[in-house]
Amino acid sequence: MVQIIKDTNEFKTFLTAAGHKLAVVQFSSKRCGPCKRMFPVFHAMSVKYQNVFFANVDVNNSPELAETCHIKTIPTFQMFKKSQKVTLFSRIKRIICCYRSGFMSNLIFEFCGADAKKLEAKTQELM
Known part of the structure; x- marks a missing residue:
C-alpha cells in the first residue's frame, strides 16, 4: 500500500516507521502525464514488495517538503535506509554527498523520470 505524505512531519514519521x-x-x-503512468506501477510494486515501505508526495500539495527534498523535476523517486550513506543519482549527473542532519541523511538513491523497469530493478537491488 502506498502511504500519502502531506508534510514534513508525516515524512519523518514514515521514515522512522520504515x-x-x-x-x-x-x-x-x-x-x-509521466506521473500518471507511474501511479499504477508504483501501487503494484507496493503490493508485490510487502517488506518495502512506499509513499507518495504530491509536490503541488506539499511544496515545502518537495523543496526540502531538493525535488527539481517530477516524477522523482527517492529511496531511503537508515544505515546507508547518501548517494544521489539523476539522469544528468551523479553527485556523492553526505548530509549531517535531518532525514536526508538516510537517502541512498534517487532518480528522475517514468522508468518503471529502473524503479523495480533498483528496489529489488536495495531491499
Whole structure:
C-alpha cells in the first residue's frame, strides 16, 4: 500500500516507521502525464514488495517538503535506509554527498523520470 505524505512531519514519521527497511518515495503531481503512468506501477510494486515501505508526495500539495527534498523535476523517486550513506543519482549527473542532519541523511538513491523497469530493478537491488 502506498502511504500519502502531506508534510514534513508525516515524512519523518514514515521514515522512522520504515526503520532499516527500504522506503521508496514518489514525488509527483496529479497533472503530470509521466506521473500518471507511474501511479499504477508504483501501487503494484507496493503490493508485490510487502517488506518495502512506499509513499507518495504530491509536490503541488506539499511544496515545502518537495523543496526540502531538493525535488527539481517530477516524477522523482527517492529511496531511503537508515544505515546507508547518501548517494544521489539523476539522469544528468551523479553527485556523492553526505548530509549531517535531518532525514536526508538516510537517502541512498534517487532518480528522475517514468522508468518503471529502473524503479523495480533498483528496489529489488536495495531491499
